[in-house]
Amino acid sequence: MNNRDPMAKTTHIAVVSIPVFSHQASMVEFCKRLVHLHHHFHVTCIFPTIDAPLPATLTLLKSLPSSINYTFLPPINKNDLPQDAPTVVQIQFAVSQSMPHFQQALRSLLSTMSLAALIADPFANEALEIAKDFKLLSYIYFPFSAMTLSLFLHLPALHHQVSCEYKDHKKPIKIPGCVPVQGHDLPQNFQDRSSLAYKLILERCKRLSLAHGFLVNSFSKVEEASERALQEHTRANSTNSNNSRVYLIGPIVQTGSSNEPKGSECVEWLDNQKANSVLYVSFGSGGTLSQEQMNELALGLELNGEKFLWVVRAPCDSADRAYIGASSDDPLQFLPKGFLERTKGRGFVVPSWAPQTQILGHVSTAGFLTHCGWNSALESIVLGVPMVAWPLFAEQRMNAVLLSEDLKVALRPKFNEDGIAEREEIATVIKGLMLGEEGDLIRGRIEKLRDAATEALDEHGSSTRALHQFCTQIQSFVRQSYINCLPL
Numbered sequence: 001m002n003n004r005d006p007m008a009k010t011t012h013i014a015v016v017s018i019p020v021f022s023h024q025a026s027m028v029e030f031c032k033r034l035v036h037l038h039h040h041f042h043v044t045c046i047f048p049t050i051d052a053p054l055p056a057t058l059t060l061l062k063s064l065p066s067s068i069n070y071t072f073l074p075p076i077n078k079n080d081l082p083q084d085a086p087t088v089v090q091i092q093f094a095v096s097q098s099m100p101h102f103q104q105a106l107r108s109l110l111s112t113m114s115l116a117a118l119i120a121d122p123f124a125n126e127a128l129e130i131a132k133d134f135k136l137l138s139y140i141y142f143p144f145s146a147m148t149l150s151l152f153l154h155l156p157a158l159h160h161q162v163s164c165e166y167k168d169h170k171k172p173i174k175i176p177g178c179v180p181v182q183g184h185d186l187p188q189n190f191q192d193r194s195s196l197a198y199k200l201i202l203e204r205c206k207r208l209s210l211a212h213g214f215l216v217n218s219f220s221k222v223e224e225a226s227e228r229a230l231q232e233h234t235r236a237n238s239t240n241s242n243n244s245r246v247y248l249i250g251p252i253v254q255t256g257s258s259n260e261p262k263g264s265e266c267v268e269w270l271d272n273q274k275a276n277s278v279l280y281v282s283f284g285s286g287g288t289l290s291q292e293q294m295n296e297l298a299l300g301l302e303l304n305g306e307k308f309l310w311v312v313r314a315p316c317d318s319a320d321r322a323y324i325g326a327s328s329d330d331p332l333q334f335l336p337k338g339f340l341e342r343t344k345g346r347g348f349v350v351p352s353w354a355p356q357t358q359i360l361g362h363v364s365t366a367g368f369l370t371h372c373g374w375n376s377a378l379e380s381i382v383l384g385v386p387m388v389a390w391p392l393f394a395e396q397r398m399n400a401v402l403l404s405e406d407l408k409v410a411l412r413p414k415f416n417e418d419g420i421a422e423r424e425e426i427a428t429v430i431k432g433l434m435l436g437e438e439g440d441l442i443r444g445r446i447e448k449l450r451d452a453a454t455e456a457l458d459e460h461g462s463s464t465r466a467l468h469q470f471c472t473q474i475q476s477f478v479r480q481s482y483i484n485c486l487p488l
Helices: 021-037 055-061 087-110 127-133 146-161 196-210 224-237 265-271 291-304 356-360 374-382 396-406 423-434 437-457 462-485
Strands: 011-016 041-047 068-072 115-120 137-142 213-216 245-248 278-282 307-312 347-351 365-370 387-389
Touching: 011 087, 011 462, 021 041, 021 055, 021 068, 021 137, 021 374, 021 462, 041 087, 087 115, 087 127, 087 196, 115 127, 115 462, 127 137, 127 196, 137 146, 137 462, 146 196, 146 213, 146 224, 146 245, 146 396, 213 224, 213 462, 224 245, 245 462, 265 307, 265 347, 265 356, 278 291, 278 356, 278 423, 291 307, 291 423, 356 365, 356 374, 365 374, 365 423, 374 396, 374 437, 387 396, 387 423, 423 437, 437 462
Parallel strands: 011 041, 011 115, 041 068, 115 137, 137 213, 213 245, 278 307, 278 365, 307 347, 365 387
Antiparallel strands: none
């Protein structure tokens, strides 16, 4: 499927992300796959920033091929953002304030090259209107599941169909092509319909119809029904002259080959453990627990008795606060007194960050207690690691439903009325995943999904074909634009 036509002219596209590392990393990995398979594409990545570029993103950008350039927009001062607002609102305000700079950057690019298309993060989709002004094709790169895209496209209708708060809705919410979801499992910022966060998301969902297509970081075998429903929806509801298309082009994950240091201490520790004996515990690049929940998790890991590798972050009452600015406190000081001594040799605790793909791909890793961020979920599927689904914020509860109830590759702990998973429940769920019969069934299912993910990315796989179809659509637009410019 590689496009190696030496006569093919360079096709220039621009992409714009948001100032969140998981979104930026997923977008960059997509661009790398695009130019690897289609050599005449050239990409310029545009990044809004808050205060300064994210250090992790700067590290990621060191490994870019020559056909991908990048630029950072002038930073938005964090102090100019609403200080008491949820993280998602602060990010949205920062992106909105960056749009004049983005428009200027796009105009500058157009003065030096013929841009064919713009690809935007769903939370930077004000860019769709700017792309329309510049007469560019515009797409959304959706770093979440197809299930979440189906919800976003359905939200304007759902908003009118359900009059109460979603969490108070008695019946499961039906999202086209998806397993039914209880109202309280809809994304965190949907739970207060009068909030600014919900209003901003609803506004962005209404704008999605401007896109010429959607590139979704998922693959057919994992979300077949959602894919069919999305194709039907976009054919019926597109506002473009050409029907919008949905392209499942994943799984797009970080390989870790060039960005994660080799020989880290935690990987060396894993080297000395038995095969399939360690539970990996991590809440992603920005997830945090409260002090109470951190204590219960620590004591649950201790009570369970299985080996574990835990990436610990300093506690915070806001589960996603680390996405804007991580605490500088030593997270180990917040662990229960004596915990490190009592679990020495059986557990390994890593402050703040660990090379996740190396850990998930290690022969000693048997399970993954995850916050259900879609990047982490896909990495677990690609590497065939069963999961304990522990969602914290954003769309992670929906991902947990998909993983535990639809795909059945995860177990999900129960939380008490105060929203706390207690130590006994944690120990029971971990043991069920690591040693129980249900854990064996989960392992078999996720190994089949692992193989399906590999097939999707093969030369003739479904995701490779979808990416080729996307490129063909852009090239058709470029050719037609050229023909229209020819003198009569």
